[in-house]
Amino acid sequence: MSDHWAEEQQKPISVVLRELCAEDDMRLGDIVDRFGRRALGSLLFVLAIPNLLPLPPGSSTVLGAPLLLLSPQLALGVHAPWLPNWLENRTISGADLSRAFNRLLPLVERIEKISTPRLGFMFGTIGDRAIGVICSLLSFVLILPIPLGNLLPALTIGVLGFALLQRDGLFATAGYILAAFSGLLLYLAADAVIAGVRLLVNWFGGA
Secondary structure (H helix, E strand, O other): OOHHHHHHHHOOHHHHHHHHHOOOEEEHHHHHHHHHHHHHHHHHHHHHHHHHOOOOOOHHHHHHHHHHHHHHHHHOOOOOOOOOHHHHOOEEEHHHHHHHHOOOHHHHHHHHHHOOOEOHHHOHHHHHHHHHHHHHHHHHHHOOOOOOOOHHHHHHHHHHHHHHHHOEHHHHHHHHHHHHHHHHHHHHHHHHHHHHHHHHHHHHHHO
16 A cells, blocks of 8 residues: 555545545546545535535436445445446536535535544444445435425435544434434425325315
8 A cells, every 4th residue: 555545545525625626527436536445435425415505406316326326335335336337437527526515615624623533333334334224215315306305315415424434423423313304304295295195186086
């Protein structure tokens, strides 16, 4: 293992993101290589967090598709993410990343200052796979065209991804709480939709 590679792995996620934002066009595969052994957690964070910002319609589906591919790999215990050639060779411009992260990077840097590896028992084989399962379910929700329905799932995936790359159990705990809250809101929303459909059926049936 080279000293340069080891140095790359120690860089804070905010530093790597600023470097990527300064680049020209990059392959998604090259971005994965830049994160190295932290790729899965980093990619969960990088692909989820932009969904918290106002984006063009359909952006959550574009960003959610790779999450739907990567999260199950984490759930299965894969350490190095696999991407199909068509996705690995997909080009992302630094300008696009800059637009997505310029407003978020100062917040990321502040969070990094208070984050540290702790509560390590929450990670490992079982903990990492549990995060993968939760992110897989929420990634599916993220790609659905639900108005404002992607905000909480995106935040949850982003927090769990950050917890994974930092090995910070406190953030993992926050992610689990957000996941439970997301599940509750989705249940209530689905129940309301079903109730509305039944009401319409009964109304038309009695007309």
